[in-house]
Amino acid sequence: MKMPIPDYLTEILDHVRDSDGGEVADYIPELAGADPDRLALALCTTSGHVYSAGEHADVEFTIQSISKPFVFALALQELGTDAVMEVVGLEPSGEAFNELSLDDNDNRPVNPMINAGAIAVNQLINGVDSSVEERVEKIRDLFSRLAGRELRIDGGLSASELDGADRNLSIAHMLRSYGIIRDSAHDAVRSYTDQCSILVTTRDLAVMSATLATGGVQPVTGERLLSPEACRLTLAVMSSAGMYDGAGRWMAGVGIPAKSGVSGGLIGTLPGQLGIASFSPRLDSQGNSVRGVRMFELLSHDMGLHLMSADQQSVPGVRSITRDGDDTVIRLQGTINFTAAENILHELSAHNLGGTRLVLDVSRVTSFNRMGRRMVKEGLRRLREDGFRCSIFDPDGVVTNLEFSDGTLVDTVDVL
Incomplete structure (x- = not known):
C-alpha cells in the first residue's frame, strides 16, 4: 500500500x-x-x-x-x-x-x-x-x-x-x-x-x-x-x-x-x-x-496538533494483526490521532497481508480525531484498490458511516 x-x-x-x-x-x-x-x-x-x-x-x-x-x-x-x-x-x-x-x-x-x-x-x-x-x-x-x-x-x-x-x-x-x-x-x-x-x-x-x-x-x-x-x-x-x-x-x-x-x-x-x-x-x-x-x-x-489540545496522546494504534482463514483482522486501540494513524498505516504497509478480506476491529478504540479518521479511511480505500475486501467491526459505533470517496460505505461485521 x-x-x-x-x-x-x-x-x-x-x-x-x-x-x-x-x-x-x-x-x-x-x-x-x-x-x-x-x-x-x-x-x-x-x-x-x-x-x-x-x-x-x-x-x-x-x-x-x-x-x-x-x-x-x-x-x-x-x-x-x-x-x-x-x-x-x-x-x-x-x-x-x-x-x-x-x-x-x-x-x-x-x-x-x-x-x-x-x-x-x-x-x-x-x-x-x-x-x-x-x-x-x-x-x-x-x-x-x-x-x-x-x-x-x-x-x-x-x-x-x-x-x-x-x-x-x-x-x-x-x-x-x-x-x-x-x-x-x-x-x-x-x-x-x-x-x-x-x-x-x-x-x-x-x-x-x-x-x-x-x-x-x-x-x-x-x-x-x-x-x-x-x-x-x-x-x-x-x-x-x-x-x-x-x-x-x-x-x-x-x-x-x-x-x-x-x-x-x-x-x-x-x-x-x-x-x-x-x-x-x-x-x-x-x-x-x-x-x-x-x-x-x-x-x-x-x-489536531495543538500542544494544548486534549488530542495530544501518543499511542501505538495497532494492538495486533492476526490471520483467521481468509480474513486478516487488524485490532486497533486507544485514541487514533495522526501519530497513531501513521503507525497503523506503516505497519499495514510493512505487513505481509494475506487472504482476501481485511477486518478492522475498532472495539478498543476510544475515539478518532479528524485526521486519524481521514488517514485510516484513506488506508482502507487504498487496500481496497489493492484487491482486498475491507470490513469494520465497530460494536460501539466509534466510526459510524465510514464512507469512501465514491460514496460506498465500508462493510460492517457484527461478530469476530
Missing part, C-alpha cells in the same frame, strides 16, 4: 501555493535573489518515517535563525543549564529579533532565540577559548548528525551577510562591553554568521526537529545526540520565543513549538510525536515565512 501522507502534504502545498504575500529578505544580498515561489513541506515521525511534498523538498538553503534552538541545545548539553543561564535568560522579549537590548536587571540577553542571545550562546560552544574555526566545526558536525548527512557552509552567503552585519556587530560590541562574550566583536559575529550559513533542506529540518521531539535521539539513525533535559528546555524556549514578537499569537493559534529563519524555513516540534519543516522564502513583517505560517495553521487544525 502506498502511504497517503505525501498526498495530504501536497494538498497543503496546493492550498497555499497561490498566496503571494510577503517579500524575500532583501536586506541580505545573497537572499534578495531567492526564488520567491519555492515551496516544500516535510515531516518526520519519532519512529523515523520521513514524508515530504513539493519539488523543492531537497533544495538546499541556509538555516539562518533556525540554527538557534539547536545551538542552544548543544550549549546545554556541553555546559549544563546553570552555566548557560549565566549568559542568557529565558523570557520572551516582545521586541524585534535584532534589537540592541539586554535585561535591565542583569544585562543578559533575554532569550537565546533573538540575535543577542544567539551570539552569546554561540560563544559558549567548544569552550570560550575556542577558535572560530573549531567552534563552527563543532556546530556543523552536530547539525550533520542531526540531519543524518554531511552538511556544508555556504561561504558566499556568509561573506555577504558579514559585509552588512553592522547591526550584529553592534550587538556583539554591547555583549562584550558587559562581559557576556570574550571574543572580539568581529570574531563573534563571524562565528554566528557561519552557524547561520549552514545549508539544509526541508527534509533535513524535519528530521532535525524530530530529534528534539524524541528527547535527543536522531529518529532515522538511532544515535543519541542530545539529552532529554536539553531538548525539553529548548522546546520550552521555542514555544515562548521562537516566533519573536509573534510567539504569543503563534502558540494560541497553532500551538506547536516553532522557529523561523529569514531564508524562508520554518520548523515545528511536537514532543513525542513528530518534527515538521516548511520552506517558502516570502516573509512577513516579523521575519516569518508567510506561506509557512499558513501551512502550519492548516496542519495544526487538520491533524
